[in-house]
Amino acid sequence: MGEPQPRRSQPTATPPADLVAAPGYGARRMYQAYLAAWNRHVDGVTTGPQFAVLSAIRAYPDSDQSSLAGAVALDTSTMADVCRRMERRGLIRRTESPRDARRKILSLTDDGIAALEEVTRRTRRLDRELLEALPEERRGEIAGLLNTLGAHWEKVADRGPLSDTA
Template sequence: MRDNNEMPGHLARRFQQIAVAVFLAEVEQAGFDLTPVQYAALAAIKMNPGIDQVTLAGLIAYDRTTITGVVDRLVQKGLLVRHASPRDRRARELQITEAGKRTLRAITPAVEAAQRLMLRGLNEKEGAELMRLMRKAIAAGNELSRAPLREAELR
């Protein structure tokens, strides 16, 4: 039997635990109440105004059924609004509010600090190499995920 520290799945899970803890600590210290998924959703909607929830889920590699709760919380916080789609009565388009835009601008330094902290044991070259290798591994296993990224997001 192999040591857990020799298994990529275990190491990926540990890095995810660290990444979430660091993100939440930095964001909370800056005075915000957003999870990493809420931040990713808000940023994706800002860059793609009017997208629907299914498209959003694909953009951030999140499960289509649970994205509703993420969007609900962002709407409750006043950071997003939903509108009926003029193209599809069943779909709801998502728009970031002015409060959402202000939040993204204000939270950016904390998010960037969190990213640096996640890689603090690596020098710049090692950090870039880790990022390259993670992107490569994710691209190779993307279709195995329950929430695969769209092809364009893999680059």
């Protein structure tokens, strides 16, 4: 038997220029990095969508589940799943609407309020770190631009086929 051969390190490939120029690549890369940062620095149990739902319930108490889905950029079936999981964890209450039993009215529990306060504190700290590379006076503008792009991309996703003409 021969000696084991040392592993040769592979050079790290850089992304091709046309990929770097694509906004979707940048968005996916940012999202992957955000998820990793969230899990490490904010909460490995409470997800970003759950945080958004908790925040929306605090902002719009006693609103129904379907109405809040749009506010947090979730489709209604995903919203229902997220709410069921948070209800099982004791973070929210879902009660039937007195006017329509199909509508679920959402409210925070004491545990939900406490979890939201802690996750909000950690999230704001992460937000500061994520935007640290930008001049302080531009951070609000950049966050606004990201939300504007998100709203536009949602509209593009809902459109019919895109044309090939420029």
